[in-house]
Amino acid sequence: MIKKYWSGIAASLVVFCLFLVSISVFLRVYQTGPFEIYLFNWFSVGDFSVSWGLLFDTLSALMFMMVTGVGFLIHIYSIGYMHDDPNRGRFFWYLNLFIFFMLTLVLSNNFLSMFVGWEGVGLCSYLLIGFWSSNKDYLIAAKKAFVMNRIGDLGFILGLLVMILTFGSVQFGIVFSQAGLLPIGHISVVLIAILLFVGATGKSAQLPLFTWLPDAMAGPTPVSALIHAATMVTAGIYMIARSHAIYALAPDVLTVVLWVGVATAVVGAIIALRQSDIKKVLAYSTVSQLGFMVAALGAGGTHAALFHMVTHAFFKALLFLAAGSVIHGMGGEQNMYKMGGLRKLQPITFAVFLVGALALSGCPPFSGFFSKDAILLAIYQVSPWAFGVLIGVSVLTAIYVARLVFLVFFGPLRSDVHVHESPLIMTIPLVFLAVLAATAGIYHPEFEWVMVIITVSALAMIWWVTYSRYAVQVKDDRSDGFMSLDVVYSAVIVRPILVIARGLSTVMDQIVLDTAAKELGQTVVQSGESLRRMQSGSIGFYLWMITASVAVILIGLSIWPF
Amino acid sequence: MSDIFFWVFSVMAVVSALSVVLNRNPIYSVLSLIVCFFSIAGHYVLMGALFLCAVHIVVYAGAIMVLFLFVIMLMNLKDVPEFVSKWWHFGAAGAAVAAMVFGLATHLFQSYNPRVIGDMQLKPIAQALFTTYAVPFELSAILFLSAVIGVVALGKSE
Amino acid sequence: MIPTYSYLVLGCILFSIGTLGVLIRRNVVIVLMCIELMLNAVNLILVSVCEPVFVFFIMMVAAVEVSVGLALIARVYRKFGTTDISTFGQLKG
Amino acid sequence: MFDFFFIIEKLILISAVLGITLFIAAYSTLAERKLAAFFQDRIGPDRAGPFGLLQPLADGLKFLFKEAIIPAKADRFLFVLGPSLSMLAACMACAVIPWGPDLMLFGRTVALQITDLSVGLLYLFGLVSFGVYGVMIGGWASNNKYSLLSTIRASSQMISYELAMGLSLIALVLTTGTLSIREIVLGQPGWHWNILAQPLGFMIFIVCAFAETNRVPFDLPECETELVGGYHTEYSGMQLGFYLFAEYINMFISSAVMTCLYFGGFQMPFIASLGLPQNVVALFGVVFFFVKILMFLFLFIWIRWTLPRFRYDQLMRLGWTGLIPLAIINLLATAVFQLCN
Structure with missing residues (x-):
């Protein structure tokens, strides 16, 4: 018994200890203000030197607490979810490694060690998506996530180089204070801002680099909850929020950020409307919500974005874990059209899922309402157009959430699986997360009564309409290929390039380039032959x-x- | 007094080193190398680095050379031709070594700055290891661990 | 008493003897031993300029190198039945 | 420059220490046989001298006058080198043992220790690892498969148990804060013996000491039922005598080391409060030290005639999966304890 669970228990205990540390750190930051811990000098090259250090301020302490708190609950949940997986030791190993890198990312006091964490979480994501490595599709999804992230990372690296060239340092304190001396719109600041944003685009699944996130659902569900909803994807948000001193100096970039976020929110919500896989719906919804946060950052609403990030971490982790519980109960089935009526078979899961769904669609007493409200407010002050679009996205959100709830939990069960409620070790974390998702909004209780009324009535209408459509009489409107950006990419970019290439190949290639290339190739081959x-493979010769x-x-x- | 010991140890070291290289019997090579290490340990004592001497003996004579002896005893290496076959290899080796020593000499002799150590104590060394060189120290611990795992993996018969 | 450059000269002599051994011996175990000799020559010079910490690191690396090297040699010996360095050519490009 | 008296003093000390060591080692062979006889309800050797007290002399003379045969296919030089190295390593360990408190003779302070090395513990550890060579070289040089097999057994056993021994010693050094044996002894006056601070470390150390001296229950290298006579199958005459004698010397030395490290060495409880002159105190200290050593020697012999021998794989498993993890835990616990203090 213990032998079966010890890896999970050990891993969870570690994270729990970290969570306790994070609470004490948060209290200290709250009482005495931010502080830094110097660890050691990493390396020095000429005048440029980097040291490792930990920075604790409100932002990082908040992230610290969120990562370890949500991480701990998900660890506990995983003990139940992975209990009969032969490789669970490796699984918890990866999860802990992920927590380590995430904390490196969040707590480091300079961009370079932050980048170490940044790469590390990417690596862990890759390892965990491809965790069930016997399935080839999963491996391909893992590779896709890795490569997509690398594209973004390239932006990050270039941004770091420009930063080092401009400021001669990567320490947060030095960079931000020196950036403050530059005029607004200074070319290197703009360059840094854009390049860093490219990095954030990859990690936080923004247009156009978001297609890896839905595929990432191949990993075990706790991974989806931890990495692809609550923590790693918020790394980009964290990074932009951290360097808001730089972004404040580049207003044009901020506009770009705003509209990228808005576009991502729209695209994500539309695609989520037509998915049949329960986890894919949630994945696209994550993309859409990340778009909200990025848009808020673009509008200068850093606090609103962070607030939404925290509440989103709670309710999205909750939704994913509850979905995991559903999948667990259905024996691995993820197709919503094969589910139905689970409200009676899995009462606890249903209750917590409902809380998460209401929070996601922004129903007033729940946390999602307050944070989304804050974001919309922030955006309204900058761009009414964006505000209008995002209101529409909110409506879409409510629709796909209602569709999800009704398809899964209402109506008759549309398959012959014996459904059971999940064990306590899985439902207890769910209840904790549900409480958090319901109440996290209290800490920022600013709202307009008008908004409450509008939201509630709109939601009621949406739920009434969708009820008849998905719960009473199921309308099969799935179209998984529809609007899948992969199709768009292949139509807009890959196909034309292929056509042009084919045309060019007949004219240019075979006549002009071939002879030259052949000669060149021959030379290379011959020199390689001689080299x-x-x-020789002989050690003696090498010596x-x-x-x-x-x-x-x-x-x-x-x-x-x- | 220490002059005499210096020469004794130096001659011992050079002769046994030559014996390592030139002896045809691998067992004798190993034993010569042990003698060479002991004479180097003697030099450490002369320089006052008593602790280093002890560690040197424990590590080299106590661990590394035992491994060599072990491996050579387990594989009967009588049938391996001991030296390179072509005569010009010896000449080329001599030339390469001479060139290297010449290059080394021109560089090192300018910057060489010997210091009398006196009594090299354990505490400062340990302090340096755990403060200034903490990171390399930890890294070498990781290196050790991976070597242990690697050796176990290599030694396992499939 | 002891001349200034004596340890440097001694270290260089030992180092070159080690290098010579590496170049002219065919038994791979002996080659590894000669590399140890070279490392020790360096150690001697380092001690004479009072750098004890580096000597420690060299010792650590030497221990690791020997254990892994000998394990590899044992493996190769099991596969090819010889430790003659001039017969290893499997990694030919 | 030369202190003539210093040299004389040290020469006397060295010969005294070597003499006593050899004497005790010789008589522990007799003790072994007498005690074995006692345990097995026999009489034991009683022909040479009163109660057989001259038996060690007779044995030694027999070894000396027998022909030392060197097998035709053996490597002659190494064959002779092996037992000599064993003997050398065994005898060299006496140099850092503090045999008693300082004596005051002719207005000079005479330390009853050949030399007080600041790295005495490492010196001992180095000698332990050096002792492996004697066995390895002798066994290999015999050119006999049983010798080679037991050589490999002996050396891998010694190397394995050296690790646990080293780890328990490091834990001891953490508590004492010094590597000098004399300072370790001086650091445990009265009843403040290190055994109280390091009980687990001592247990590990004594098991390793049994393994390092190739005594039952770890005498696999000389296991007659499997390997004829062990690594010294081909030996005869004084060379065989060296190997056998080195084992008893090792036994004596490891008893002395255990006494110094864990049982207060020459420190005697209550003696300080009696107000005796220093030379008397020193004398008492030496006597008490030897009493403790003799008790350990008795323990060695007692265990030999009581316990059966391990199987080889059991021995290796005990070393690698029992003692080493235990020693690491002990080390960690000690480190944490020291950190908290």
Whole structure:
């Protein structure tokens, strides 16, 4: 019994201890203000040196608490979810590694060690998506996530280089104080802002780099909840919020950020409307909500974005875990059209799912309402147009959430599986998360009564309409390929390129380039052939070469007058 | 007094090192290398680095050379031709070594700055290891761990 | 008493003997031993300029190198039945 | 520059220490046989001298006068080198043992220790690992498959148990804060013996000491039922005598080391409060030290004639999966305890 669970228990205990630490850190930050801990000097190259350190301020302490708190609940849940997986030891290993890298990302006091965490969470995401490595599709999804993230990372790296060239440092304090001395719209600041945003686009699944996130649902459900809803995807949000001092100096970039966020919110919501896989709906909804947060950042509403990030972490983790509980109960089935009527078979799951769904669609007493309200308010002050679009997205959100709830929990069961409620070890974290998702909004209780009335009535209408459509008489409107950006990419980018390439190949390639290329290739092949003999595989020969080279270098150095 | 010991140890070290290289019997090579390490340990004592001497003996004579002896005893290596076959290899090796020593000499002799250590104490070394060199120290611990795992994996018969 | 450059000279002599061994011996175990000899020559010089910490790191690396190297050699010996360095050519490019 | 008296003093000390060591080692062979006889309800050797007290002398003379045969296919040089190295390593360990408190003779302070090395513990540890060579070289040089097999057994056993021994020693060093044996002894006056601070470490150490001296229940290298006579199958005459004698010397030395490290060495409880002159105190200390050593020697012999021998795989499993993890836990616990203090 213990032997079966010990890996999970050990991993959870570690995260729980971290959570306790995070609470004490948060209290200290709250009482005495931010503080920094110097760890060690990482490396020095010339004048440029980087040290590792931990920075605790309100932002990072908040993230610290969120990552460890949600992480702990998900660890507990995973003990139940993964209990008969033969590789659960490895699974918890990866989860803990992920927590480590996420905390590195969040707590570091400079951009470079933050980048270490940034890469690390990407790696863990890759490992966990492809966790069930016997399925080839999952491996492809893992690779896709990794490559998509790498595109964004390239932006991050370039941004770091520009930063080092401009400021000569990557320490947060130095960079932000020096950036403050530059005029608004200074070219290098704009460049840094754009490049960092490219990085955030990859990690936080924004247009056009978001297609990896839905595919990432191949991993075990707790992973989807932890990494692809609550923590890693918020890394981009965190990074932009952290460097808001830079973004404040580049208003044009902020506009770009705003509209990218809005567009992502729209696209994500539309695609979510027509999915049949329960986890895909939630994944696209995550994309859409991340779009909200990015739009809020673009509008300068950092606090609103962070607030939504926290509440979203709670209710999206809750939704994913509850979906996991549904999938667990259905014996691995993820197609919503095969579900139905689970409200009586899985009462606890249904109750918590309802809380999450209401929070996601922004129903007033729940946390989602307050945070979404804050975001919309922030955006309204900057761009009424964006505000209007996002109101529409909110309506779409309510629709797909209602569709999800009705398809899964109402009506008759549309398959012959024996459904059972999940064990306590899975439902207890769910209840905790549900309480959090319901009440997290209290900490920011600013709202307009008008909004409450409008929202409630709109929601009631939407739920009434969708009830008849999805619960009473199921309308099969799935179209998984519809608007899938992969199709769009292949139609808009890949196909034309292929056509042009084919045309060019007949004219240019075969006549002009082929002869040149052939000659060049021959030369390369021949030189490679002759160089290949260097790699004889004989250690003795290598030792000779090493000694001879060292001798040549040493003699060269002593003859050369340096 | 220490002059005499210096020469004794130096001659011992060079002769046993030559014996490592030139002896045809691998077991004798190993034993010569042990002798060489002991004479180097003697030099450490002369320089006052008593702790280093002890660690040197424990690590080299106590662990590394036992491994060599072990491996050589387990594989009967009588049939391996001990030296390179072609005569010009010896000449080339001599030339390469000479060139290297020449290059080294021109560089090192300018910057070499010997310091009398006196009594090299354990505490400062340990302090340096755990403060200034903490990261390399931890890294070498990781290196050790991975070597242990690697050796176990290599040694397992499939 | 002891001349200034004595340890440097001694270290260089030992180092070159080690290098010579690496180049002219065919038994891979002996080659590994000669590499140990070279490392120790360096250690001697480092101690004489009072850098004890680096000596420790070299010792650590030497221990790791020998254990992994000997395990590899044992493996190769099991597969090819010889430790003659000039017969290893499997990694030919 | 040369302190003539210093040299004389040290020469006397060295010969005294070596003499006593050899004497005790010789008589522990007799004790072994007498005690074995006692445990098995026999009389034991009683022909040479009163109660057989001259038996060790007779044995030694027999070894000396027998022909030392060197097998035709053996490597002659290494064959002789092996037992000599064993003996050398065994005898060299006496150098850092503090045999008693300082004596005051002719107005000089005479330390009853050949040399007080600041790294004495590492010196001992180095010698332990050096002792492996004697066995390895002798066994290999015999050119006999049983010798080689038991050589491999002996050396892998010694290497394995050295690890646990080293780890328990590190834990001890953490509590004492010094590597000098004398300072370790001086750091445990009265009843403040290190055994009280390091009970687990001592248990590990004594098991490893049994393994390092190849005594029952770890005498696999000399296991007659499997390996004829062990690594010294081909040996005869004084060379065999060296190997056998080195084992008893090792036994004596490891008893002395255990006494110094864990049982207060020459420290005697209550003696300080009696107000005796220093030389008397020193004398009492030496006597008490030897009493403790003899008790350990008795323990060695007692265990040999009481316990059966391990199987080889059991021995290895005990070393790697029992003692080493235990020693690591002990080390961690000690470190945490020291950190909290």
